[in-house]
Amino acid sequence: MADTTATPAHSAPRRVRISRGVGEAGWGRTLAATIISLIYFFPVLWIILTAFKSYGDALAVPPKFIFTPTLDNFVSVFSRAYSAGGSAVDTNFDLFFFNSIFIAGTSVFLALVIGTLAAFGFSRYPLKGNETYLFIILSTRMLPAIVVIIPIIVMFRVTGLAGTYIGIILLYTAFNLPFTVWMMKSFFDELSPDVEDAARLDGSSDIRVFFKICLPQVLAGIAATAVFGLILTWNEYLFALLLSGVETRTVPVAMAQTIGGDIGVRWGLLAAIETLFLIPVILVTFFLQNHLLRGVTFGTIKR
Amino acid sequence: MSTIELKGITKLFGALAAVRDVDLTVAAGETVCLLGPSGCGKTTTLRIVAGLEQATAGDVYVAGKRMNDLAPAARDIAMVFQFYALYPSLTVAENIAFPLHYERLSAAERERRVAAAAETLELSGILDRLPGQVSEGEKQRVAVARAIVRDPNCFLFDEPLSRLDVELRQTMRGQIKQVLTGLSKACVIVTHDQLEALTMADRIAIMRDGLIEQIASPHAIFSKPGNVFVASFIGTPQMNLVEATLAGVEGVDATLAFGEHRLKIAVDRAVTALPKGSKVTFGIRPRAFTLAGAASERTISGAVEIIEPMGAETLIHIRVGELDLRVVVPREIRVRPGHVVHLAADPSQLNMFDASGKAVRS
Numbered sequence: 151m152a153d154t155t156a157t158p159a160h161s162a163p164r165r166v167r168i169s170r171g172v173g174e175a176g177w178g179r180t181l182a183a184t185i186i187s188l189i190y191f192f193p194v195l196w197i198i199l200t201a202f203k204s205y206g207d208a209l210a211v212p213p214k215f216i217f218t219p220t221l222d223n224f225v226s227v228f229s230r231a232y233s234a235g236g237s238a239v240d241t242n243f244d245l246f247f248f249n250s251i252f253i254a255g256t257s258v259f260l261a262l263v264i265g266t267l268a269a270f271g272f273s274r275y276p277l278k279g280n281e282t283y284l285f286i287i288l289s290t291r292m293l294p295a296i297v298v299i300i301p302i303i304v305m306f307r308v309t310g311l312a313g314t315y316i317g318i319i320l321l322y323t324a325f326n327l328p329f330t331v332w333m334m335k336s337f338f339d340e341l342s343p344d345v346e347d348a349a350r351l352d353g354s355s356d357i358r359v360f361f362k363i364c365l366p367q368v369l370a371g372i373a374a375t376a377v378f379g380l381i382l383t384w385n386e387y388l389f390a391l392l393l394s395g396v397e398t399r400t401v402p403v404a405m406a407q408t409i410g411g412d413i414g415v416r417w418g419l420l421a422a423i424e425t426l427f428l429i430p431v432i433l434v435t436f437f438l439q440n441h442l443l444r445g446v447t448f449g450t451i452k453r
Numbered sequence: 454m455s456t457i458e459l460k461g462i463t464k465l466f467g468a469l470a471a472v473r474d475v476d477l478t479v480a481a482g483e484t485v486c487l488l489g490p491s492g493c494g495k496t497t498t499l500r501i502v503a504g505l506e507q508a509t510a511g512d513v514y515v516a517g518k519r520m521n522d523l524a525p526a527a528r529d530i531a532m533v534f535q536f537y538a539l540y541p542s543l544t545v546a547e548n549i550a551f552p553l554h555y556e557r558l559s560a561a562e563r564e565r566r567v568a569a570a571a572e573t574l575e576l577s578g579i580l581d582r583l584p585g586q587v588s589e590g591e592k593q594r595v596a597v598a599r600a601i602v603r604d605p606n607c608f609l610f611d612e613p614l615s616r617l618d619v620e621l622r623q624t625m626r627g628q629i630k631q632v633l634t635g636l637s638k639a640c641v642i643v644t645h646d647q648l649e650a651l652t653m654a655d656r657i658a659i660m661r662d663g664l665i666e667q668i669a670s671p672h673a674i675f676s677k678p679g680n681v682f683v684a685s686f687i688g689t690p691q692m693n694l695v696e697a698t699l700a701g702v703e704g705v706d707a708t709l710a711f712g713e714h715r716l717k718i719a720v721d722r723a724v725t726a727l728p729k730g731s732k733v734t735f736g737i738r739p740r741a742f743t744l745a746g747a748a749s750e751r752t753i754s755g756a757v758e759i760i761e762p763m764g765a766e767t768l769i770h771i772r773v774g775e776l777d778l779r780v781v782v783p784r785e786i787r788v789r790p791g792h793v794v795h796l797a798a799d800p801s802q803l804n805m806f807d808a809s810g811k812a813v814r815s
Contacts, residue, residue, distance in 0.1 A: 342536065342538065344534045344535070344536055344538035345538045345539070345540060345541070347503075347505050347525070347532075347534070347538065348532065348534055348538035348539075348540075348599075349540065349551070350505075350524070350525040350526050351503055351504075351505075351525045351526070351528070351530055351531070351532050352526075352531075352551050352552035352554075352599070353526045353529075353552060353554060353555040354526060354551075354554070355526065358554075362540075362543075363540055363542075366541075366542030366543075367541055367542055
């Protein structure tokens with residue numbers, strides 16, 4: 151900035167535009183950003199508000215922003231009466247939440263373990279026709295899920311995996327793998343091969359090079375991949391609907407089945423389920439967000 | 454004994470020969486610099502010694518043992534990389550200790566060795582920092598400390614100083630040389646910086662297009678270059694190389710004709726034996742000229758074109774017909790562009806090359 155202020159003495163003084171440092175955007179831009187963020191956040195905000203509304207408030211026209219909050223909806227998530235005047239019954243939603251967490255967590259974890267190892271292989275020990283294999287891995291993700299649903303249902307029926315934890319976990323693991331392999335491969339590709347050569351010369355086996363040298367360098371990438379994988383799996387509906395059983399049902403399926411009943415759609419109840427459903431994703435994203443940013447912007451800030 | 458021996462090393466990348474039939478022997482305690490322009494095969498040669506590349510043909514012996522089929526990890530070689538290749542997620546101390554992993558040392562012994570290496574390279578104060586948190590010069594020293602912490606068969610350096618600024622480079626040159634002197638190991642340094650090679654090496658191997666053009670002591674490389682390429686590559690400012698015809702020989706004197714000019718100068722016996730009319734190239738370093746008072750058959754006359762003061766000395770470009778001769782004179786000598794000067798060359802510093810570019814020397 152020194153050069154902008156150093157005007158020659160003999161020239162007429164002119165207005166010097168002082169540029170702001172990085173991180174000071176000014177009020178106008180901050181306001182614009184706030185408005186856009188609010189538009190993005192509005193549906194989520196709406197859901198959260200509705201979760202605390204009574205049945206009547208949730209249906210009020212025009213919509214109410216000021217109302218007396220109630221926790222009834224949250225109680226109903228886990229236990230409620232199915233018909234007017236009936237006694238409260240356990241809804242099994244605790245099981246469905248456990249299923250969602252267990253299935254998404256396990257399959258993302260498995261995909262990370264297998265995918266990271268595979269990505270390292272693709273990056274460091276390329277096969278003949280490496281690109282072809284990578285392309286084939288990705289090919290299942292090039293179609294809408296609905297296209298492959300019939301063969302998959304048949305495969306599940308034949309193997310008896312339909313409705314089991316192992317079945318749905320394997321399916322989600324397989325679905326997360328292409329994405330995980332591609333993401334992790336790009337992170338491994340970015341690492342300096344010299345560092346690995348140095349470790350080899352220092353007496354390291356390939357296993358030690360992987361665990362001690364390479365893996366710690368891609369932790370941010372693993373975090374980013376995990377978050378994306380978790381969000382994808384957490385929200386998956388179609389396969390869960392068709393391939394999970396009563397015992398292995400996940401929240402998105404159970405949520406859809408809540409719609410209906412003899413008193414119409416209970417929007418407050420639905421919103422309460424959705425609000426609870428948001429919490430794990432928000433927590434994970436929050437705790438990993440530093441890694442997430444570094445992971446997503448990895449290639450652009452190196453050296 | 455810590456020695457390195459390369460016999461007939463050739464490396465092909467597809468049809469491209471990166472290294473061609475290289476023979477090189479490095480004795481224990483000796484430092485050899487591989488010097489050459491980029492792409493000349495010097496780094497590939499180094500990586501073949503390390504085992505990071507497999508030679509297409511030829512044998513690598515380290516410490517008297519044939520190493521061709523051994524993995525890098527089994528060769529017990531310490532290498533310092535151009536970009537240091539520090540382990541980013543390990544602290545400086547862990548970086549230095551890393552090579553000791555397979556030596557099964559006690560924790561106390563390992564700590565002692567790390568502390569000693571850190572002490573030698575003045576790193577004791579930053580042992581618990583990560584590589585990202587230390588300066589470029591410190592990274593360089595960590596890389597050297599990691600190399601000397603164990604007792605390897607030999608040392609390899611790949612452009613060790615290329616990332617440092619000029620001042621730091623000078624300091625590190627001295628420091629590395631000092632560290633190496635105490636270790637009596639065979640050592641190969643790859644560099645494209647001739648000053649680095651001249652100051653650090655016991656012998657210099659000049660490479661071009663995968664071939665070693667000449668291996669000799671820094672002094673011999675500078676004063677007796679084996680061919681035109683070596684003559685032009687070593688020395689700043691560059692040696693003046695003039696294509697000429699051997700017009701006549703009288704006793705120890707030869708007359709060299711170039712363009713419309715003639716120069717009579719005492720030459721080596723081997724040159725006087727060349728047939729009259731031979732095509733030759735003669736080379737005279739810019740500092741081997743003096744300005745003579747008057748023109749004679751032993752001077753070259755030309756007009757001063759460009760003057761570049763270099764501090765203690767002045768570099769003058771002199772136009773002689775089609776030629777641009779570079780002459781370095783003490784700064785007291787004042788000349789102006791357009792002045793006609795008469796250059797006398799020191800015959801003892803004259804280099805003669807035959808039509809194929811090889812030095813002619815008895």
